[in-house]
Amino acid sequence: xxxxxxxxxxxxxxxxxxxxxxxxxxxxxxxxxxxxxxxxxxxxxxxxxxxxxxxxxxxxxxxxxxxxxxxxxxxxxxxxxxxxxxxxxxxxxxxxxxxxxxxxxxxxxxxxxxxxxxxxxxxxxxxxxxxxxxxxxxxxxxxxxxxxxxxxxxxxxxxxxxxxxxxxxxxxxxxxxxxxxxxxxxxxxxxxxxxxxxxxxxxxxxxxxxxxxxxxxxxxxxxxxxxxxxxxxxxxxxxxxxxxxxxxxxxxxxxxxxxxxxxxxxxxxxxxxxxxxxxxxxxxxxxxxxxxxxxxxxxxxxxxxxxxxxxxxxxxxxx
Numbered sequence: 001x002x003x004x005x006x007x008x009x010x011x012x013x014x015x016x017x018x019x020x021x022x023x024x025x026x027x028x029x030x031x032x033x034x035x036x037x038x039x040x041x042x043x044x045x046x047x048x049x050x051x052x053x054x055x056x057x058x059x060x061x062x063x064x065x066x067x068x069x070x071x072x073x074x075x076x077x078x079x080x081x082x083x084x085x086x087x088x089x090x091x092x093x094x095x096x097x098x099x100x101x102x103x104x105x106x107x108x109x110x111x112x113x114x115x116x117x118x119x120x121x122x123x124x125x126x127x128x129x130x131x132x133x134x135x136x137x138x139x140x141x142x143x144x145x146x147x148x149x150x151x152x153x154x155x156x157x158x159x160x161x162x163x164x165x166x167x168x169x170x171x172x173x174x175x176x177x178x179x180x181x182x183x184x185x186x187x188x189x190x191x192x193x194x195x196x197x198x199x200x201x202x203x204x205x206x207x208x209x210x211x212x213x214x215x216x217x218x219x220x221x222x223x224x225x226x227x228x229x230x231x232x233x234x235x236x237x238x239x240x241x242x243x244x245x246x247x248x249x250x251x252x253x254x255x256x257x258x259x260x261x262x263x264x265x266x267x268x269x270x271x272x273x274x275x276x277x278x279x280x281x282x283x284x285x286x287x288x289x290x291x292x293x294x295x296x297x298x299x300x301x302x303x304x305x306x307x308x309x310x311x312x313x314x315x316x317x318x319x
Contacts (some may be wrong), residue, residue, distance in 0.1 A: 001026050001159065001210050001308045003233060003272075004061070006042040007034075008300040010217075010239050010253075010275035011077050018042045018302055019077045020275055022214055022235060023061065024157055027138055030061070032069045033155060033214050039081035040088060046303050064094060068134070070141065071102035072216025073152035074109055083113050090119035101126045101134065101143070103151030128153075138209075144227040146218035148252045154216055156227050159209025162311070163187075163199075170202045210308045213268075217275060220258040228266035232308050232316065235300070236262060238273035241285055256286035260293035270296040270316050272306070 002025040009017030019036025023043075032039075043063045063085065071079055082100075089098065100110060100123060107125045128134070130153070134141040142156040165185045175181070175197065180190050187199045213228040214235040228234050239253035248255075254262075256273055263271035271294055276283050283299040290297035298318065309315045 001212075001310075003212060003235070003306045003308075004046065005272075005274070005300045005302060005304045005306075006039055006046060007036050008274050008276055008302050008304075009077075010237075010277055012278045013038065014278050014281075016281075016302065017276060017278075019081070020216075021081065022274070023066075024212060026157075026159070029068075029136070030063075030066045031141070031157065032066050034072055034078045034216060035069060035081040035085060036077045037080040038084075040084045042302065064089060064092065067096070067098060068141075069098070069100045070143075070155050071100065071106060072146070072154065072214070073103065073149050074105065075149070075217070078216065079109065082110065083115060086113065086115045086119045086123065089122070090116055094122050096122065097124050098122055099124045099126060101128050101141075103127065103129065103143075103153050105151055142227065145223055146215055147221045147223075148217040148219070152216060152218065154218065154224060154227065155214050156231070157212040157214075159211070159311075161206040161209055163206055164204040166202050166204055173197060173201065175202075207311050209311060210314055212308075213266075215254075217253060219252055220254050220262055224262055225266045228262070228268055230267050232269045232314055233272060233306060234259075234263050234266060234268040234270070235272045235274050237275045238286055238290070238299075239275050239277045241280065241289055244279075256290040256297075256299075257293060260290035260297055263294045263297070268294075269314075270298070270306075272298050272300050274300045276300070 004023040006021035007018030018038050020034040021039040022033040024031040043061050047061045104127050128143050130145045143153045146152045146154045184199050184202050189198045211231040212233045213231045217237050236259040237254045238256040238259045240248050240255045242255040242257040287299040305319045307317045
């Protein structure tokens, strides 16, 4: 599972920061969370960057493979990039469905984008609210209410629990390798030598999957703590430093220190600060502020990626 930060700025792009867009890669599927102006170009730039020890190997992202887009709210810095993506997908002949999810009102917004009617033929729009789960192969995505505008949402990307097949237990029961193993791994009971063997007899206890939480824009709120409980990665609005809190109390955003307090209260494993205001060209001030409260805090940079290894280890590698 990998998170790729395509845009880390807020409201106004800078030479170093694009507008919000977060890509999650899981089991060869791509999920885009928010789509600020220039997101498609950010994907192209990210695909051309050198990656890893092998300097000739590029991290390719085929934006045509994005099948689901989740929009936290309807401010332009989070949604304006949809026009470019839809137009380009249409130009390149996309015919598979593209699902777009957001709060009440997203249907009218997307239908009024300046894109050809042909482009809308492959777009499926879903208006969702807190708790309406989107499920897929091995994962579930859960929207939750945040405090920014009336229809603002955050999203939980959670890997479903798994159970490990304990081969030694199957062998101890005399079950030969083959088709019966597959049935037990799927959670089915089998009849072997006149005896019913349940999957529970050869499977481990449930292993909790990986969990990523993205708030979008929000003020600090208890609902984020609730839905981010025990997450591996919390990607939280950190628009401002706490030294400016008196100036921005009515802006609907969070300071780095407040984001750190949220991460601590949610028992998160790591915190990634996003939606950085252009007033902080040296964002180290935000990272230092957050680390006073929550040590595993990191300011997001454009094209940074974070990999979470499979459970039970769930190690976090920042690249």
